[in-house]
Amino acid sequence: MFNALVVTQNEDGENVAQVQQLELSDLPAGNVTVAVEYSTVNYKDGLCMGPRGGGLVRSYPHVPGIDFAGTVEESHDPRYAPGDKVVLTGWRVGEVHWGGYGQKARVNADWLVPLPDGLSTRQAMAVGTAGFTAMLSVMALEDHGMTPGGRPVLVTGAAGGVGSVATAILAHKGYGVAAVTGRDESQEYLKSLGATQIVARAELNEVIKRPLEGETWAGCVDAVGGEMLARILGQLEYGASVAAVGLAGGTAMPASVIPFLLRGVNLLGIDSVMQPFENRQRAWQRVVTDLPMDKLEAMVRPATLSDLPQLGADILAGQVQGRVVVDVNA
Numbered sequence: 001m002f003n004a005l006v007v008t009q010n011e012d013g014e015n016v017a018q019v020q021q022l023e024l025s026d027l028p029a030g031n032v033t034v035a036v037e038y039s040t041v042n043y044k045d046g047l048c049m050g051p052r053g054g055g056l057v058r059s060y061p062h063v064p065g066i067d068f069a070g071t072v073e074e075s076h077d078p079r080y081a082p083g084d085k086v087v088l089t090g091w092r093v094g095e096v097h098w099g100g101y102g103q104k105a106r107v108n109a110d111w112l113v114p115l116p117d118g119l120s121t122r123q124a125m126a127v128g129t130a131g132f133t134a135m136l137s138v139m140a141l142e143d144h145g146m147t148p149g150g151r152p153v154l155v156t157g158a159a160g161g162v163g164s165v166a167t168a169i170l171a172h173k174g175y176g177v178a179a180v181t182g183r184d185e186s187q188e189y190l191k192s193l194g195a196t197q198i199v200a201r202a203e204l205n206e207v208i209k210r211p212l213e214g215e216t217w218a219g220c221v222d223a224v225g226g227e228m229l230a231r232i233l234g235q236l237e238y239g240a241s242v243a244a245v246g247l248a249g250g251t252a253m254p255a256s257v258i259p260f261l262l263r264g265v266n267l268l269g270i271d272s273v274m275q276p277f278e279n280r281q282r283a284w285q286r287v288v289t290d291l292p293m294d295k296l297e298a299m300v301r302p303a304t305l306s307d308l309p310q311l312g313a314d315i316l317a318g319q320v321q322g323r324v325v326v327d328v329n330a
Contacts, residue, residue, distance in 0.1 A: 003328070004102025005305050007049060007062045015057075017049045017064075017309045028098050030106035031077045034086060036070040037121045039100035040128035041303070041311045041324040042161065048095060049312035056095040064308075066093055067128045068100025068328075069121035077109035085115035087284070089129045090273040101308060103328050113280050118288040126300050126323050127287055130161025133272040135283045135290070137162070137221045137243035138169050140268045144241045146219045148174035151237055152197055154216075155179050156204070157223030159186035162245050164322050166221040167193045168295040178217070180204060180224075186321060193295055204228045211258035219243075226250035233259040233267070241266035248318075299323045304330040 006020045027033070047054025048064040057064075072084040080086065091111040093099045098106075115124060127135075146153070153170050157163045158179035170177045171194020179190040182201035190198060208230045215237040222229050222242050226249030232242060233255055244267060259265045275283070299322035303311060307326070314320050 002103040003305060004063050004104075005049075005065070005308050007053070007057065007060065007064060009060050014051055015049060015053055017312070019305050022102065022104075024104060027104060027106040030108055031075065032072060032080055032086075032109045032112060033074040033104060033106045034068070034070045034088075034112075035073045036068045036100050036103055036105050036328050038070070038125035039065045039068045039326040039328055040125045040130075041308065041315055041320065041326065042066055042129050043315055044095065045101075045308075046312040046314075046316040049309055050316060058096050063098040063102050064094045065100030065102070066090070066095065067125060068105055069115060069124040070105070071121075073104075075109070079109055080112065085121060086112045087115050087121070087124045088112055089132050090275065092273065101305060101326070101328065110277070113277070113284060116281075116284045116288050119284070122325060123293060123296060125325050126296050127165065127291070128161070128323065129272055130323065131165035131287065131291070131296075132283055133245050133270060134162045134165035134169060134221065135287050136272055136275065136279075137166060137245055137270050138173075138290070139283060139286060140243050140270060141219045141221070141241050144266055144268065145239060146241065151216065151218040152176035152178040153218050154199070154220040154222075154232060155195075156220070156228060156232070157181075157246060157248055158190050158195065159183060159321050160223060161320075161323055162223050163221070164193060164299050165291065165296070167195050168292060168299075169290050170221075171195065172292050172295070173290055175218075189321065192298060201228075204231050206231065208234065208254060208256065210234065211256035212262065215263075221245065224249040225253060227254060229253050230255035233265055236263065236265045239264045239266075241268050243268045243270050245270045296323075300325050302327065304328075
């Protein structure tokens, strides 16, 4: 028997999330069984635990948790053996497939990545999908020519999971970081991660007035989208890029094509769910070298399985700062 956070539906079709005991035979099909050590909390996890599964959960009962890290217990795939440390993010795990909010998980070996040397399972979940996405964003910006030493890099939604890790990575690599936040209480936190400039969200929330403004930013990691993203496109320097990772400000983007045509800017979509194995390995290796572990630890808020229903509601309400690390065995 093992503990897991199980989501069921009541007679009204509303989700109910409770810690329950399950048996190994309850686990879904898969060729690798993992003893989960840590998971984390992402926006999608909040949706899966929330009313009607946020449109992500297909069948009940369901175990959420789109990330986990732990130790292989049983493997029918030659790539993994008992005792191997592994990490999983994406692949619709925790949404369509049972995820990491349990002490055991059974998954397809194709979805796993060996835990890189220099990173513990706890640190891997302090990174999680949010930090992994942040690393993919920085990689994409640098692949498109961004280098330290110039104008600052803008990070929107900077106090959230993606933004916090992106800020720490960029600062560690020598970039000036302009962190956007709408919460005054987050300013000192962002400065502690390395932000050199705080930009009030209200400054960028205005509807686009001119297709081109002054060249202000060397690049941007954007977790907001919507009108803010449209505004930022007109503020990028020539040839700069935005890594688009979120939609907190909405899915519609009332933008002009002028920044693309006259300044050669790039809009880069960042998908962490279906990333190929080789790029996943590259990103996790970069996490080890480019993310200072003391800054990562400063972002962490510990939690247990029983804390998850409330944390799910909190993250949907925008009330979770930094990274939550869930010790599933506590």
